[in-house]
Amino acid sequence: MTKFRLAIIAAAFALLIGLAGYNWYNSLKGGANGARSQYASQVDPSVTIGGPFTLTNQDGQRVDQSILNGKWTAVFFGYTYCPDVCPLTLQSLARTKAALGKDADKLQIVFITVDPERDSPANMKAYLASGGFPPGVIGLTGSSEEIKSVEKAYRVTASKSGDGDNYTYNHTAVIFLMNPKGQFDSPLMSDITPQQSAEQIKDSMKAAT
Template sequence: MPRRSVLLFAGACIAIAAALATVTVVVVTGREQAEAVAEGTSTGQPSVGGDFRLVNQQGQAVDQSLLTGKWSLVFFGFTYCPDFCPTTLTALEATRQRLGGAADDLQIVFVSVDPERDTPQALKDYLSSDGFPPGVIGLTGTPAQVADTARVYRAFYEKVGEGEAYTMNHSLTVYLMGPDGRFRSALAHDLGPERSAELIRRVMARG
């Protein structure tokens, strides 16, 4: 085989190997995150959740004691999110409706991963929009506070793009926290209201 052809063939092999390596990293990273959450469910010990200090949509400072006394569905997102965040919030309300009276002890907590734009007022305006569930607690804070909160919940997020048109990539897991503020289970964003309600009922029955 001519030398030029050999070099071209070798280059193509290297490019394919690099692409496969990239795909492997993404798959492994996603699997590791899922396993970390599942570990908390199987062992009964919280692998996610912990101390945090943020600000709600009323501008009031809050911490992890916000979760005490109620079951909580904690979800990370941002107000400029074009699809997953509004869809998830709507699905969580449908889940809450299917729970009937049990929903009286369940609150939805929306944590912004975009503190640059999501001020308390921005969260308040967003969550009061028609079609969103009533009573959702919106939380934001300084970039450092948001990063610390995402870390203890093992929630991923990153800024993509520059200027005013930037967006945020983020994980889609919903965390079910018990009245003691400890992690109980994870809900996949595509589980659906009916199956989510069934899961929540089972977890609530265990206490």
């Protein structure tokens, strides 16, 4: 397959993911709320995203929602066997952090699996330590019940596709930007560049001061 055809396929895939994220976001927006910036609009305050959880990180330690406190956090749901969206999103977040410059240390990344059956803490740790991903990502897994609970809290959908060991997941691919109080701020949409994501995060940081 030529590089040109690969580029076309990648562009079409990114467009589909972007449209899915846009539709998810529009379902949460309040019609009377104005845009805070060119990248993010206010979300209907009656819609709650996030909340309490207890999960296990890649080091086998039990943690809860307090890990979101004190820093801005990009929360993303995915799984280590994901062939495209998840690694591309983590790579994009690495570029977003780099684009934050002096504010990079104010942002942490939390990656929550939708596939607890395969994503043990050890598998999460090995995956996140592989090249190209941002250093310091917090990987979270847990029991099926715990994962379903946090998916519900963040209004994430994840459906298993296929049988045997090679199944995949169709899942929500929105990045949730949470403020240092652990509260939802805005979605980071997949159809904007890492530089634009960084500008959105900086706008949110400024608005919170």
